[in-house]
Amino acid sequence: MGRYVARRLLQMIPVFIGSTLIIFCMMYALPGDPVRAMMGDQAYDPTVVAGIKKELGLDQPLLQQYVNYMTGLFQGDFGTQIASQRPIADIIADAFPVTIRLTLFAFTFVTLVGIGLGVVAGLRPDTLRDRGLLTLTLVLVSMPSFVLGFLLQYLFAFQWSVTTPTVTDSTDFSQLMLPAIVLASLSLAYVARLTRTSIAENLRSDYMRTAVAKGLPRRRVIGVHLMRNSLIPVVTFLGIELGNLMTGAIVTEGIFNVRGIGIEIYDALSRREGATVVGIASLMVLIYLAASLIVDLLYAVLDPRIRYA
Amino acid sequence: MRGARSAKWVAGAIVVALAATACGGSGDDEGNNKGSGPAGYVSIDVGEPQKPLIPADTNESNGSYVIQALFTQLLDFDAKGEIVYTNAESVTTKDSKTWTVKLKKGWKFHNGEEVTSKSYIDAWNWYANIKNNQQNSFWFQDIKGYDDVHPEKGEPKAKAMSGLKAVDDHTFTIELKYTMPYFIYKLGYTTWAPLPKVFYDDPKAFGQKPVGNGPYTFEKWDHKKLIQVKAWDDYLGPNKAKNKGVQFKNYTTVEAAYKDVVSGNLDMIRQVGPTDLPKYKQDLGDGAIDQPYAAIQTLTPAFYSKTFKDIDPKVLQGLSMAIDRKTITDTVLNKTRTPAQGFTPPGVKGYQNLDTDVFTYNPAKAKQLIQEGGGVPGNKFTIQYNTDGGHKEWVTAVCESIRKATGVDCVGDPKPDFATDLEARDNDQVKGMYRGGWVADYPVNANFMKELYHSTAEANNGHFSNKEIDGLMNKADSAKSLDASVKAFQEVEKKLVEHMPAIPLWYYRINGGHGKNVDNVNVDFHGDLEVWGVTTK
Numbered sequence: 001m002g003r004y005v006a007r008r009l010l011q012m013i014p015v016f017i018g019s020t021l022i023i024f025c026m027m028y029a030l031p032g033d034p035v036r037a038m039m040g041d042q043a044y045d046p047t048v049v050a051g052i053k054k055e056l057g058l059d060q061p062l063l064q065q066y067v068n069y070m071t072g073l074f075q076g077d078f079g080t081q082i083a084s085q086r087p088i089a090d091i092i093a094d095a096f097p098v099t100i101r102l103t104l105f106a107f108t109f110v111t112l113v114g115i116g117l118g119v120v121a122g123l124r125p126d127t128l129r130d131r132g133l134l135t136l137t138l139v140l141v142s143m144p145s146f147v148l149g150f151l152l153q154y155l156f157a158f159q160w161s162v163t164t165p166t167v168t169d170s171t172d173f174s175q176l177m178l179p180a181i182v183l184a185s186l187s188l189a190y191v192a193r194l195t196r197t198s199i200a201e202n203l204r205s206d207y208m209r210t211a212v213a214k215g216l217p218r219r220r221v222i223g224v225h226l227m228r229n230s231l232i233p234v235v236t237f238l239g240i241e242l243g244n245l246m247t248g249a250i251v252t253e254g255i256f257n258v259r260g261i262g263i264e265i266y267d268a269l270s271r272r273e274g275a276t277v278v279g280i281a282s283l284m285v286l287i288y289l290a291a292s293l294i295v296d297l298l299y300a301v302l303d304p305r306i307r308y309a
Numbered sequence: 310m311r312g313a314r315s316a317k318w319v320a321g322a323i324v325v326a327l328a329a330t331a332c333g334g335s336g337d338d339e340g341n342n343k344g345s346g347p348a349g350y351v352s353i354d355v356g357e358p359q360k361p362l363i364p365a366d367t368n369e370s371n372g373s374y375v376i377q378a379l380f381t382q383l384l385d386f387d388a389k390g391e392i393v394y395t396n397a398e399s400v401t402t403k404d405s406k407t408w409t410v411k412l413k414k415g416w417k418f419h420n421g422e423e424v425t426s427k428s429y430i431d432a433w434n435w436y437a438n439i440k441n442n443q444q445n446s447f448w449f450q451d452i453k454g455y456d457d458v459h460p461e462k463g464e465p466k467a468k469a470m471s472g473l474k475a476v477d478d479h480t481f482t483i484e485l486k487y488t489m490p491y492f493i494y495k496l497g498y499t500t501w502a503p504l505p506k507v508f509y510d511d512p513k514a515f516g517q518k519p520v521g522n523g524p525y526t527f528e529k530w531d532h533k534k535l536i537q538v539k540a541w542d543d544y545l546g547p548n549k550a551k552n553k554g555v556q557f558k559n560y561t562t563v564e565a566a567y568k569d570v571v572s573g574n575l576d577m578i579r580q581v582g583p584t585d586l587p588k589y590k591q592d593l594g595d596g597a598i599d600q601p602y603a604a605i606q607t608l609t610p611a612f613y614s615k616t617f618k619d620i621d622p623k624v625l626q627g628l629s630m631a632i633d634r635k636t637i638t639d640t641v642l643n644k645t646r647t648p649a650q651g652f653t654p655p656g657v658k659g660y661q662n663l664d665t666d667v668f669t670y671n672p673a674k675a676k677q678l679i680q681e682g683g684g685v686p687g688n689k690f691t692i693q694y695n696t697d698g699g700h701k702e703w704v705t706a707v708c709e710s711i712r713k714a715t716g717v718d719c720v721g722d723p724k725p726d727f728a729t730d731l732e733a734r735d736n737d738q739v740k741g742m743y744r745g746g747w748v749a750d751y752p753v754n755a756n757f758m759k760e761l762y763h764s765t766a767e768a769n770n771g772h773f774s775n776k777e778i779d780g781l782m783n784k785a786d787s788a789k790s791l792d793a794s795v796k797a798f799q800e801v802e803k804k805l806v807e808h809m810p811a812i813p814l815w816y817y818r819i820n821g822g823h824g825k826n827v828d829n830v831n832v833d834f835h836g837d838l839e840v841w842g843v844t845t846k
Binding site: 052 | 358361368440442444446513532533557562564565567572574631727728732735750768
């Protein structure tokens, strides 16, 4: 097991280098010069543009820039943002906790409510309550997040004044509730449906019949025998979804004015802040890699037949 | 029990992850300002400035809002575009070439240092020096000796511009390279602000925590969230703050900001988004702001392109008459613009009625003019625009109007964002016309002609070049007085109609608003809300 984890961790290094290089090249290939764009519509002085580019090392060839960037990164330096001249590490440190808070909130919501609903529906398939859930999740899946976002904002903030329309303080969980629910709604529907199908199917399997025949209490039959087996596809989905929740929050973050990673990376992209994009993206890559490792390890917990050497 | 052991592992990992987040969370607990901040403060939706707060390094609107609150230049303008002296007692000249500035006495920076001639001269020399790479350094190019501190290539030859001389602590002179009657108007731009001595110790740190001489003192900059400034009691200028302070709050979208204005969490919004425009007057009542300001939108032909090379101006006049400005501004643009009547917007010195029908919709005459001029090559042209700025709708409408009126085919040439759009303009890759926009730097008509259509102007991306017009502009620049120069530029504007360096479309309006907690919200000539005059109820 320890050896397996070590091997997986080592594999992350080439993946990390490869993905950052690809993102770096893509940023380089995009048209539009970040320093020039900063000058805007009005008149400007090309000498100043050249001076700034030289200072930031943007006049060097791509590979040299990449090497410089990576060398900096290994020394813990994420680089400097072109326009604001602030260290990118600061920018990430500002935005990351906000997104993580929002994501964890949404993720907990997805896990608890999604699996809960799925179990409730899956135990009694084809009943009224199962059909009700299927309809509800169908609505959630087909509704774009901005529609749901505006709708909830209108109802909760403007009609009933339960909460503030936008997030003014990202440490306040009551303000984060609405965006977290909107963010969670899509994956909630998937998780509920996945759990429901998996449970409904396993309900008919042999080992379930055996467990019931042995006279085990219902709580143990469902909680240990049924759930453990049924959760494997759900866990796989949740693992990937953790990353998606973090990066996919752009729309939701925009509607509710949450200053997280989504907005940050969008801004950086439109301003061609290559180093910022690569910095944030590399962190996301790490999170995806870590999440998939945890998912793989969780398989062993759920199904004892799976072992790692 | 292998499963159970790995469960511990995973549980351990989750605990570590949670602990890490909790740590990150406790870091930004401060600044939990709910509602609109401290009592007596007003708030406005001004986003994160792009760059550090140094006057000569900022020309986008977020940054200049904050700079204007913290710094005061020699003079400023009222809503009509007339000069109001702030830090200067007077700025005079006899020959439009050498200008004498007298400063008001007793002015201080926020740290107590006196504002003297040296505060200005040193600052301007620093701004202009190529080594410091200031974005607005070219604003000092009219001053004698600029080329020594800002050569096109290589190291600067001098540390100071020879045109700047201190007479005494409160008087100094500016000598220009040539005569420029409206130079005094340029001095109102935020770039010309003075700097205290502490700036030169560490410009980088200063940019994060500036010390100015303006109506407000800097309090804090919570990056990407808010900038807070406090009214300065010792301020001596006419634009002394009428509120206790300002919060410049960052919003990710105009819609989010608008919602906060309606719900009372924010006091002012600079621009209402398209989705809320139809109902904002109803929502905000007396708080709705709908006023013109000095900015113009044009279609500029690339005179190097295949389509518009050696084009007969009659064709451009025809295209101009084929655009139904009234209908487009009323419907597509929701009355947020006013149809243009010329090359200079109102609110600018020298604005005039051109007495021509080139800007009036007239399909029959449009067709005739285009025919007389030999038509558009290929009977088709493109309009380049950036899709991230909400231009697609009107470009489509303009094309539709031209096609319907004249049969000339017109299509949009979208670029994904402003950066790409600018790059195509800089590299002379515009295939037909591009969307031009210009906001007044200073409220004089020269700003809308000399900077855009003179052959040597930096912003002349369409490469319009006409010797006669260049000559007329140069002559207007050498006029004896400001009035004479403004008059001469009015003549230039009349000539421009004959040559059509661009097709003016419409003048901008500001459609903003404020909530019930504040009053006296006025708009200046750039379309900025004057935060210093806002009062709380």
